[in-house]
Amino acid sequence: MVGVCAVLFGRAPRGLDADAVARRLECEVQGFRPGQAAFSADGRAALIEDAAHGDLYLVVQRGTAMVSRRLSRKLLKETRADDATLSLRLRDFTLRRAVLGLGDAQTWRARLEELA
Amino acid sequence: MRPFDPVAVATPAFAVLVIAEMIFARVTGRGRFEVRDTAASLLMGLGSVIAGALFAFVFAGFAARIAPYALLHIGWSWSAAAACFVLDDLRYYWWHRASHRVRWLWADHVNHHSSQHYNLSTALRQPWGGVLALPGLFFLVPLILLGFPLAMIAFVHGLNLVYQFWIHTEIIDRLPRWFETTMNTPSHHRVHHAVNARYLDANFAGVFIVWDRVFGTFAAEDASDPPRYGIVGQIASFNPLRIALHGWVSLAHDLMRARSPRDAWLMLFAPPGWSPDGSHQTTDSIKARWASARLPAE
Ligand SMILES: [Zn+2]
Ligand SMILES: [Zn+2]
Numbered sequence: 224m225v226g227v228c229a230v231l232f233g234r235a236p237r238g239l240d241a242d243a244v245a246r247r248l249e250c251e252v253q254g255f256r257p258g259q260a261a262f263s264a265d266g267r268a269a270l271i272e273d274a275a276h277g278d279l280y281l282v283v284q285r286g287t288a289m290v291s292r293r294l295s296r297k298l299l300k301e302t303r304a305d306d307a308t309l310s311l312r313l314r315d316f317t318l319r320r321a322v323l324g325l326g327d328a329q330t331w332r333a334r335l336e337e338l339a
Numbered sequence: 340m341r342p343f344d345p346v347a348v349a350t351p352a353f354a355v356l357v358i359a360e361m362i363f364a365r366v367t368g369r370g371r372f373e374v375r376d377t378a379a380s381l382l383m384g385l386g387s388v389i390a391g392a393l394f395a396f397v398f399a400g401f402a403a404r405i406a407p408y409a410l411l412h413i414g415w416s417w418s419a420a421a422a423c424f425v426l427d428d429l430r431y432y433w434w435h436r437a438s439h440r441v442r443w444l445w446a447d448h449v450n451h452h453s454s455q456h457y458n459l460s461t462a463l464r465q466p467w468g469g470v471l472a473l474p475g476l477f478f479l480v481p482l483i484l485l486g487f488p489l490a491m492i493a494f495v496h497g498l499n500l501v502y503q504f505w506i507h508t509e510i511i512d513r514l515p516r517w518f519e520t521t522m523n524t525p526s527h528h529r530v531h532h533a534v535n536a537r538y539l540d541a542n543f544a545g546v547f548i549v550w551d552r553v554f555g556t557f558a559a560e561d562a563s564d565p566p567r568y569g570i571v572g573q574i575a576s577f578n579p580l581r582i583a584l585h586g587w588v589s590l591a592h593d594l595m596r597a598r599s600p601r602d603a604w605l606m607l608f609a610p611p612g613w614s615p616d617g618s619h620q621t622t623d624s625i626k627a628r629w630a631s632a633r634l635p636a637e
Contacts, residue, residue, distance in 0.1 A: 224460070225378045227358050231365040232372045250535070250567060253628045283575060286373040288455040290575040316588045318575035 236287045238266015244282050247289050248273070261331060264324030270331060279338065281311065283321055290318060296338050304332035345497035353504055357459045363510055370458055370509045375577040377460040382579040383450060384463030394469035401476050402489050411486030423487045424495040431499055431545035434478040436556065439540055445611045446586035447472035453582050455569040457532055462507035467583040499545045523548045526560045533566030536629030539622040571612070571620060
């Protein structure tokens with residue numbers, strides 16, 4: 224069954240699309256208004272601000288689906304950044320790590336450190 | 340003689356139908372599959388069968404202890420089996436409703452809802468909790484005390500599960516009105532698997548949707564608000580072990596941080612999302628916010 228599924232649906236999914244991410248968060252978060260956003264170079268993760276509430280969301284691609292988390296100091300276990308990579312470790316049993324290829328990784332890291 | 344198990348007999352048909360749905364979905368564009376999601380669902384189904392076999396003696400022991408106190412001694416007949424089927428479906432409704440409203444039971448049942456896809460393979464995504472979800476067994480007590488043979492209860496429950504397989508699909512839209520009114524259908528069960536605020540905690544039926552209509556939990560699928568499937572905090576893993584454990588890990592994590600026996604009790608028996616400081620979302624709070632946002636501005 225998995226083999227048949229791979230043959231029929233095995234194409235690599237397209238990366239995250241800015242509109243789709245915003246629409247998804249609008250569905251999930253009452254009153255969500257998309258603010259500043261940064262998309263990983265590989266298209267598999269994004270950080271996006273909720274301009275209405277001042278929150279910051281991590282959105283990752285899982286197959287053809289998306290998974291979002293509102294980031295907080297409690298959720299973030301470790302945040303590391305070098306010139307072009309932001310690595311997050313989370314206290315989340317099914318989403319333990321996210322790596323984003325971002326040109327301004329240091330700026331976003333500083334932003335994450337300010338989270339409540 | 341081995342007891343007749345409708346699920347075991349139907350399993351080859353399940354496999355054929357999953358493949359048929361994949362081909363239909365690919366050809367017509369109706370229905371969505373994801374390789375890793377389907378693989379996870381199938382492994383969850385396999386694990387559930389193994390867990391069920393391992394813990395069968397617990398269920399059998401539990402039932403055997405209650406059976407001597409039965410009020411009646413109902414023998415095998417078609418009419419008795421039909422009555423047992425209907426009453427077991429009523430039992431299923433209340434067990435299923437409790438499984439969404441009681442955190443302890445949700446820790447197990449959440450697995451069935453953990454996919455963001457909705458296709459026949461999702462039907463096979465079943466929990467492994469078995470004995471950990473012990474309170475669920477108590478819903479069987481009335482049937483046993485009424486005096487239905489234990490093998491009959493197991494048989495009709497198997498039939499109920501077989502019925503529920505085919506409703507996990509997006510390729511069937513609506514069925515004739517009389518059928519949608521009385522029976523659980525793909526449309527009704529899509530609503531049950533949806534996380535859209537309007538659909539939360541609705542359509543707990545197994546076979547007869549009548550129970551939801553009678554007990555006030557029915558919601559109709561609305562074409563203007565297509566279901567988004569999964570759970571409120573979607574999981575980000577296709578690993579069957581992580582899927583099977585995530586509800587239990589989350590519950591254990593919260594219990595370890597309980598500050599009083601009362602908090603621990605409520606973490607086990609209050610609706611999922613309950614927290615001492617009210618900082619987490621419950622389906623009730625999500626629905627209330629959604630409803631208030633819909634009110635016309637005064
Ligand atoms: Zn359910
Ligand atoms: Zn289901």
